[in-house]
Amino acid sequence: MQKIKTVLLSYGMSGKVFHAPFLTIHPGFELLGSWERSKKLIQQDYPEVISYPTLESILQDKSINLVVVNTPVGTHFEYAKKVLLAGKHAVVEKAFTTTVAEAQELSTLAKEKGLKLAVFQNRRWDSDFKTVKKIIDDNLLGETVEAEFHFDRYNPNLSPKQHKETANSGAGILKDLGPHLIDQALFLFGLPNAVFADIQITREHSLVDDYLDILLYYPDFRVRLKAGFFVREAIPSYVIQGKKGSFLKPRGDVQEDNLKLGMKPNLTTWGAESDENQGLLHTEIKGKISKEKVATLHGNYYDFFEGVYQSIANDKTEPVTAQDGVNVMRIIEAAIQSSEWKKAINL
Structure with missing residues (x-):
């Protein structure tokens, strides 16, 4: 090799x-x-x-x-x-x-x-997102009507890393957590027709944006992306609504936490979520209404x-092309413009 x-x-x-x-x-x-x-x-x-x-x-x-x-x-x-x-x-x-x-x-x-x-x-290889993608790929919800992705946390304190809290072209939640959410949305649904965004500063003494709410306009459905630092009680990180049913999935990927603890990845048991974070699928399958928990796929950044x-x-x-990166930046630039102008921006 x-x-x-x-x-x-x-x-x-x-x-x-x-x-x-x-x-x-x-x-x-x-x-x-x-x-x-x-x-x-x-x-x-x-x-x-x-x-x-x-x-x-x-x-x-x-x-x-x-x-x-x-x-x-x-x-x-x-x-x-x-x-x-x-x-x-x-x-x-x-x-x-x-x-x-x-x-x-x-x-x-x-x-x-x-x-x-x-x-x-x-984050394309997070366990929670991989599971969401499989639900959509398997067409278990029917035609998508709306989707909402959250990357929320409760942390009112400023980061000790100076480059994260100094006003500069690379700082702020839009270019920190925003690319995760945007890339996942584009990976699932492609580029939207238009973007509307509300970007704010919510933490005391913060000099950089720390709240985002982005709405992606597709011809027949909408995708909302949200992230902020004042969510003490998290709601499901993924909510997908289709014409046949719904899928709700908490954020549950364990890889980052385990890596921070010094655990070493492997190709068998790595990235297994706790069962308590399983998603809820409520849909119609072969003419029958079904409401059940769904086993979560393993995540693995090795892939x-x-x-x-x-x-x-x-x-x-x-695995993620430069063009994918260009597309994410197109959404980010449109979001900045939309928030400033308070209007939707056509792509």
Whole structure:
């Protein structure tokens, strides 16, 4: 099996939790190390790897095949462009960039260079979302009438990470949690015809948006996306209404929490939710009304990395393409404009 030599551009929470554990269990990747600016932490977890002192030391190393751009959003475009110009494949964290123009430029550059460029939209491989997708794919609800996705939490405190709370082009809930919700909606339903959004600041002393309510207009149905920091009692994170029935699913994916505890992923038992978070399906099946709990599929971010491996080693399509990233940025830009103008924006 071809080994894809891979480097991270930071080893904070995302590198330690979301990337390194999967890169190191996948037989097709070799994690060479990470760029570390001040804290030198990666060798505590992986003694055999390198702590790179500069970005240039990574770009100049011809042995490196793939670079994971997992730095603050405002740096994604600059770093990803340098990576591609250096002839290396790239995985870029969400939000892909800060503008549609930046996203499109990266997409075009990757194609011109014959390189693979994937966006790390890992929430497609959450257990809860995978279950929702199967319910829709199996047509258990009939024609969709409306859907509502929530990414809610209760946390009135500001983040200790300065880049998250300083007003800049990459900060705020719209470019933090928003890309998860938007990507999931587009993955299920495609691009909408129009976007309406209400984006606010609700936390005391906050300088960045921390509440969003986005309405996506499709020809025959609507999709609402919501996220905020003042939801102490969560409602179902996924509510799908069809002409035959309903599906309600709480957010239940355990991967992030388990990874933060230092648990190592595997290919058998990983990503199994508790039964108490099973979704409720109330629908009509073969002429009979049925109301029952539905077993939740396992989630596993490994599948994203398997997709990246196949794209590089066997020239398959990336698991989340640069065009997917462009489309998410189109919704984000339309949402910003809609909130400012207080009107729906046609795409």
